[in-house]
Amino acid sequence: MARICTLSEAIEENVRDGDSIAMEGFTHLIPYAAGHEIIRQDRKELFLIRMTPDLIYDQLIGVGAARGMKFSWGGNPGVGSLHRFRDAVENQWPRPLEIEEHSHAAMANAYEAGAANLPFAMLRGYNGADLAKVNPNIKSITCPFTGEVLAAVPSIRPDVSIIHAQRADRKGNVLIEGISGVQKEAVLAAKRSIVTVEEIVDELNPPSPNAVVLPTWAVSSVVHVPGGAFPSYAHGYYPRSNAFYIAWDKIARDRESFTAWVKEHVRDGKPEDFARHVGKRSAKAA
Amino acid sequence: MSIEFTPTEMMTIAAARALTNDDVCFVGIGAPSAACNVARLTHAPDITLIYESGTIGTKPDVLPLSIGDGELCDTALCTVSVPEMFRYWLQGGRITTGFLGGAQIDRFANLNTTVVGDYDKPKVRLPGGGGAPEIASNCGQIYITMALNKRGFVNHLDFITSMGHGEGGDHRARLGMKTKGPTRVITDLCIFEPDPATKELTVVSIHPGVSRATIEENCGWPVRFAETVAETPVPTTTEISVLRDINARTKKAHEAA
Numbered sequence: 001m002a003r004i005c006t007l008s009e010a011i012e013e014n015v016r017d018g019d020s021i022a023m024e025g026f027t028h029l030i031p032y033a034a035g036h037e038i039i040r041q042d043r044k045e046l047f048l049i050r051m052t053p054d055l056i057y058d059q060l061i062g063v064g065a066a067r068g069m070k071f072s073w074g075g076n077p078g079v080g081s082l083h084r085f086r087d088a089v090e091n092q093w094p095r096p097l098e099i100e101e102h103s104h105a106a107m108a109n110a111y112e113a114g115a116a117n118l119p120f121a122m123l124r125g126y127n128g129a130d131l132a133k134v135n136p137n138i139k140s141i142t143c144p145f146t147g148e149v150l151a152a153v154p155s156i157r158p159d160v161s162i163i164h165a166q167r168a169d170r171k172g173n174v175l176i177e178g179i180s181g182v183q184k185e186a187v188l189a190a191k192r193s194i195v196t197v198e199e200i201v202d203e204l205n206p207p208s209p210n211a212v213v214l215p216t217w218a219v220s221s222v223v224h225v226p227g228g229a230f231p232s233y234a235h236g237y238y239p240r241s242n243a244f245y246i247a248w249d250k251i252a253r254d255r256e257s258f259t260a261w262v263k264e265h266v267r268d269g270k271p272e273d274f275a276r277h278v279g280k281r282s283a284k285a286a
Numbered sequence: 287m288s289i290e291f292t293p294t295e296m297m298t299i300a301a302a303r304a305l306t307n308d309d310v311c312f313v314g315i316g317a318p319s320a321a322c323n324v325a326r327l328t329h330a331p332d333i334t335l336i337y338e339s340g341t342i343g344t345k346p347d348v349l350p351l352s353i354g355d356g357e358l359c360d361t362a363l364c365t366v367s368v369p370e371m372f373r374y375w376l377q378g379g380r381i382t383t384g385f386l387g388g389a390q391i392d393r394f395a396n397l398n399t400t401v402v403g404d405y406d407k408p409k410v411r412l413p414g415g416g417g418a419p420e421i422a423s424n425c426g427q428i429y430i431t432m433a434l435n436k437r438g439f440v441n442h443l444d445f446i447t448s449m450g451h452g453e454g455g456d457h458r459a460r461l462g463m464k465t466k467g468p469t470r471v472i473t474d475l476c477i478f479e480p481d482p483a484t485k486e487l488t489v490v491s492i493h494p495g496v497s498r499a500t501i502e503e504n505c506g507w508p509v510r511f512a513e514t515v516a517e518t519p520v521p522t523t524t525e526i527s528v529l530r531d532i533n534a535r536t537k538k539a540h541e542a543a
Contacts, residue, residue, distance in 0.1 A: 026339050026340070026354050027339055027352045027353060027354025028339070028352075028354050028356070028359070033326065035476070044310035051368070052416070071414070072414060072415065073413050073414050073415065073416030073417075073418055074411075074413050074414050075412075075413030075414075077315065077321075077351065077352030077353060077354075078315055078316065078350070078352050081411075081412075081413070082413075086410075086411045087410070089408065090408060090409075090410070090411050101400075101414055101415075101422055103415050103416070103417065103418070103419040104338060104368070104372060104415075104416050104417040104420070105372040105373075105377065105417065105419070105420040106378065106521070108368045108369040108371075108372045108373070109369065109372070109373065111369065112369040112373075123372075123373075123377060123420070124377050124420075124424065125419060125420045125423070126419055126420075127375075127419075127423040127449060127461050127463055128396075128423070128446065128449025128452050128457070128458070128461055128463075129415070129419040129446060129447065129448060129449055130400070130405075130445050130446045130447070131400070131415065131447070134405045134406075143480075148462075149462075178356070178359045178365065179339045179340055179341065179354045179358075179359050179363070179365055180340065180367050180368075181339070181340070181354075181367065181368045182367065182369060184367065185369060200491040230455070233356055235356055235359060239356055240351075240352065240355055240356060242351040242352075242355075242539070242540040243540065243541060243542065245352070246540065247350065248485075
């Protein structure tokens with residue numbers, strides 16, 4: 001059974017220094033409020049896992065919380081660079097960042113293999129691509145039936161996975177709608193998991209029997225954090241703030257302005273601050 | 287009557303024309319996304335557009351800033367998980383055409399979006415491959431669109447993020463790849479297609495008002511021209527107005543909130 005608790009308690013109980021941590025959400029439902037709480041609790045030496053590091057990991061890298069990162073596309077979508085990620089890789093600021101780089105297909109397969117309790121994933125991938133030359137975790141395997149050589153990568157088994165979802169019921173069962181990315185796989189692949197949600201309701205009432213539901217016994221902690229995915233979005237609740245993603249380019253380009261932003265909006269902030277992003281416009285009307 | 291248009295508009299429209307109503311197209315963000323939606327709003331209304339966030343058969347009213355904007359899910363026929371997208375639909379061989387952009391390209395249409403300089407000590411760290419390495423190998427064919435300049439069209443790539451025709455000739459076949467790879471590269475000055483035998487990119491069509499010398503000055507390798515080079519037809523009033531309308535709607539939407 002998931003424990004329904006505060007964000008501070010959930011991070012305190014589930015995220016430890018040195019953990020491998022996956023905070024997923026493919027553009028949609030990115031758990032920003034949880035990322036901020038990790039910074040406030042000053043977690044260190046984390047190994048970050050995420051297909052698209054996005055602004056959430058730009059923030060964790062910029063404050064020096066990460067020793068390494070496994071990823072497949074490290075940009076600000078539609079805008080340009082993740083400047084804190086670039087500064088860490090190009091100039092080792094504020095500390096060196098060990099990187100393990102894959103393709104999206106390999107990361108998606110590796111999460112699925114982790115959820116399936118398998119040691120590795122295979123795919124028809126990386127043909128002629130140089131990533132296989134620089135990442136020792138990209139190997140190959142020969143099909144025992146046809147002789148075809150396929151790419152193989154280790155499955156992803158995070159110490160802890162964190163996702164954001166639309167709602168949970170009072171028992172802690174979780175509903176996810178819209179672009180569901182790799183969130184279900186990330187939770188099922190992890191030892192521990194936290195789900196932040198827009199709403200906690202009496203009855204989940206899934207709109208379709210095929211809506212993604214994570215049963216309460218598959219999740220460690222459920223936390224009510226309205227707006228917790230801002231500046232990404234929660235389908236049916238609020239739209240992606242493309243304006244904030246565009247503004248981040250200037251905030252993060254410079255070390256001082258980034259640090260000042262983190263002080264004002266993260267270190268001096270609290271989870272409840274995210275609620276003000278809800279309901280400005282409905283996602284569907286956007 | 288002549289219509290005024292910019293080189294970027296010509297590029298997007300020439301790229302849109304490459305697509306047909308029957309295509310199932312895996313759409314890259316940015317310039318490819320604009321081209322694919324102009325095709326859908328002009329000559330290819332039934333084209334199936336797929337974005338790697340899992341949205342299948344999407345019909346966005348404004349261009350998405352990210353690959354997973356809510357607009358894509360709201361207007362899609364269905365939305366699947368990301369593992370399903372890459373495993374069943376892309377690796378499963380269901381996609382006829384992948385449409386990619388890139389930071390750098392070489393004469394065999396290999397793309398680099400990973401690093402400039404050494405991988406371990408990069409001069410410039412770019413975002414990386416994302417879906418591109420497997421889009422490039424698992425789609426039936428690949429179109430690429432990017433502006434022609436010496437920064438992008440380089441003689442040597444520091445890193446091959448996604449393979450086009452590798453070292454040229456039958457390199458793809460030698461690696462066991464059964465798909466065609468890049469069949470057209472649409473720029474703001476001209477259109478390239480790979481030579482049938484050597485697979486070196488060759489200019490097959492030049493946009494109106496552009497000289498061969500301008501193309502040569504903006505390309506990082508000695509440019510080959512096909513025996514017969516066409517002139518790209520100018521944009522029609524419909525193509526231009528559809529493109530400008532969607533760009534205007536997009537700008538307004540992205541500046542809000």
